[in-house]
Amino acid sequence: MIRYYQELVLYLSRTLGDRQAAADVTQETFLRLLDRKTGERIEQPRAFLYRTATNLSIDLHRRTRVRRAEELETLDREGVLDERCPQEEASRQQQLRLLQRALDELSEPCRQAFLLRKVEDCSHLEIAERMGISRDMVEKHIVNAMKHCRVRLKAWGGPG
Template sequence: MIRYYQELVLYLNRTLGDRQTAADVTQETFLRLLDRKACEPIEQPRAFLYRTALNLSIDLHRRARVRRAEELDVLDREGVHDERCPQEEVSRQQQLQLLQRALDELSEPCRRAFLLRKVDGCSHAEIAQRLEISRDMVEKHIVNAMKHCRVRLKAWGGQG
């Protein structure tokens, strides 16, 4: 089965357009194969690997589409606020303090990925390179951080 590894990476690279993602999906494909509980031998191993990889690619595409559709909550809102209104300024400061508190609860890699994206404006590829993780992991960290912040802000009575 391992002889199909390079072939599958090349196929997925052409399909997905990203070598790192192709390698990740290939690795996940082989992990699925190892986790398989069936004792029956696979009659067509190459077809089995390609079908599994194709299904994982479809799942990846669906997850990416859902992530893009998610609201980006308070950090992505570009509201115009009046600096002359003291109540709005106090509210904004409280919101930022709650957000900082929520971010402090995150793991270091998750927090760093989130801040590099939202504060520094780095692309997912740049973040992956800086943190030495896959682009998929970058996306997962950012989505998890956003969900965590949203939940915590709601729980603490902030906007969420």
Template sequence: MSSPGALLENYYRELVGFLSARLGNRHAAEDIAHDACVRVLERDATTAIEHPRAFLYQTALNLVIDGHRRSLRRKAEPLEVLDLDERFFMAPPQASMDHHQQLDLLSKALAELSEPCRQSFLLRKLEGLSYIEIAERLNVSRSVVEKNIVNAMKHCRLRMRESAPL
């Protein structure tokens, strides 16, 4: 039985290729594969995964379907509604405070990461660079970039959960 980490190692690139062929967009495929791997790694491990490859692929396909549904809902709303929503939405003060607290927690979690891990994560999430572009910029392999980003996501989510009110 493979551990979730081995699942990521064995099937990640294959999954990116599969999704890329179906979506016609490698960047989107990498994002979905990454999110699927994070979900698999974060799942409650009380039940063993009998068919790890199928489980990972199904998780990724579910993410594709969810994204498609969100996209359809957004397209169905008239532009005037979206414009009104954005122009007149005002978050309550408490929500703003919670947002600032979350940003502070995220900043602290990122500061706990190694420099290469933090750089990989920020280059991907803030600058939108591909894994290959990040690997070239940091002079590391694509595999190292993938691992760094997954580790950064796991670490940040763990820290956010630890700080969440019960």
């Protein structure tokens, strides 16, 4: 079965358009194979692997689509700080202090992904490479950080 690993990664890379996601789905495919409860012999192992991988990639696509229901672009537009109102410097300073407090509550990887995106304007791929994680994990960290900051700012009386 292992001989199909590279073949499956290449197939999924073309299908998903993301080699890291393809490697993740391939790994999950093999984990599913190992976790099978029945001891039945698989008559067509290659077909079994491809069917499992295809199903997992469909699941990934669905999860990504659901996650994108609250698109990152929308979150970006909402912004945490409103820089269009320079006359409200005191209010912005307060917001900045609250934001820093909210960021301090995040895990290090979550905070790092958020700051790389929002402060250094890195792409998700650049962040994934710098942090050694998948692009999906980068997106999860950024979305979680945005949601956390929004909730905390709202709870503390700032704009959420």
